[in-house]
Amino acid sequence: MAATRIWIAASHDAVHRNGGWAFVRADAEPVGRAGGDRRTTRARMALAGFLSVLKDVPAGAPLAVVAARPDALVLHALLKPPADPPTDDLDLRAALTKALDGRAWTLAVGDPAAPTPTAFVSAWADTASEKAKMGGAFEHPIPKPNLAKAKGL
Numbered sequence: 001m002a003a004t005r006i007w008i009a010a011s012h013d014a015v016h017r018n019g020g021w022a023f024v025r026a027d028a029e030p031v032g033r034a035g036g037d038r039r040t041t042r043a044r045m046a047l048a049g050f051l052s053v054l055k056d057v058p059a060g061a062p063l064a065v066v067a068a069r070p071d072a073l074v075l076h077a078l079l080k081p082p083a084d085p086p087t088d089d090l091d092l093r094a095a096l097t098k099a100l101d102g103r104a105w106t107l108a109v110g111d112p113a114a115p116t117p118t119a120f121v122s123a124w125a126d127t128a129s130e131k132a133k134m135g136g137a138f139e140h141p142i143p144k145p146n147l148a149k150a151k152g153l
Contacts, residue, residue, distance in 0.1 A: 072108070
């Protein structure tokens with residue numbers, strides 16, 4: 001079974017403490033969602049975005065995840081737990097550990113500056129962060145016409 005390809009990015013405004021996340025999943029037809037929240041951290045947004053990705057991925061399907069470097073560092077602790085595990089966002093980490101249990105997945109660092117799906121989701125994460133600053137927590141699908149413009153899917 002071929003791995004499901006996923007690109008994910010998070011964004012955070014340290015001054016206003018709002019953040020956003022976005023992902024694109026390359027299925028038969030690309031799927032994407034974006035979300036955000038107030039009074040949060042970038043790490044929490046990366047974890048929340050990854051949990052959102054896994055909501056409707058078939059159980060046991062292998063994953064190939066690509067994330068911008070700061071987000072990949074957060075997600076890496078799920079792939080290879082360190083001897084001294086992180087103590088923040090334990091609710092999301094526990095949910096992700098359960099969702100990833102027995103699932104094969106890889107993690108790679110993407111270039112958000114190149115015309116790639118990583119750049120696409122990074123831009124959507126920035127937009128989601130701004131939307132969360134004004135309206136609070138949300139999660140919405142990325143419109144299909146916008147997904148069609150993502151290069152490299």
